[in-house]
Amino acid sequence: MAKIVYISGGQRSGKSQFAEEFVLHASSHPVYVATARVLDDDFRERVRIHQDRRGPQWTNIEEPLYLGRLRLDHRVVLVDCLTLWTTNFFFDKGEDRIEEAFECIKSELDIFLQSSGAQMIVFVSNEIGLGGTSPNRMQRKFADLLGLVNQYVAKQSDEAYLCISGIPVRIK
Template identity: 55%
Template structure:
């Protein structure tokens, strides 16, 4: 029987997070699950999704879920959640851009999702707070929310990796 394991992979945009996370998932299972949190809103993004699916290949199953990850029973599976930033975005806007309410909803859903199933969870997230401070108040609130939720996941994770220029660094 598989025991629960939580892995967080974080880094900047185009840092190699997804590719590294996919390799990690394949180390744990020949048939991992890709849990996609993004809302496909335009043709450019649709093409990006198509390329990601093609790169992963047919041994992956895909679930699309924008907010309620715990709806899916992934017991005894290896699941790659890509990405936390899109998940946070979905919850943030569904909560009327309320940071406190969003953070509580995200923590609660994360706990429901990871507490009830023995599975390998690989969360992919962006380190959006590594740049400068935005002049836009909503963007600053979102950056705070993302950072606080990344910290929450990291505190519960068995392993944490930071990817930089395609190189994964194990930091926990």
């Protein structure tokens, strides 16, 4: 089973850059698994900036749902990010079916962790639960789902970090 590292933080907290550096210390040719569905120009630009920051030593894979399909024998892998991956399940299943979405996510994660063959998997996610409870029902439902996913991955992790203002703090 792969070593699991969980990295969380708020938007623009430095978590992705920390994760990329962390992975590059473990491998000179890591794998980057992008989970986002790019739906607008602003997000497309964010993706481009991330891609430009990474060099040609990265193997890039785009997989918005089925991580369990990936075979990454003896590779060091960065999954960026659980938040966008969870978003895909949330909208595919619908906001009133978060229990079903969570079961699908857990199943896909379990398959991925057990059969990917990776040496190390680093998961990046957003910590969106620190800002209080939203008055918007859909945002509350999503925060609930992402909180469950983050807890599930963090409990299985060998190491966990929280990035705050560009400073990674080891929490596990």
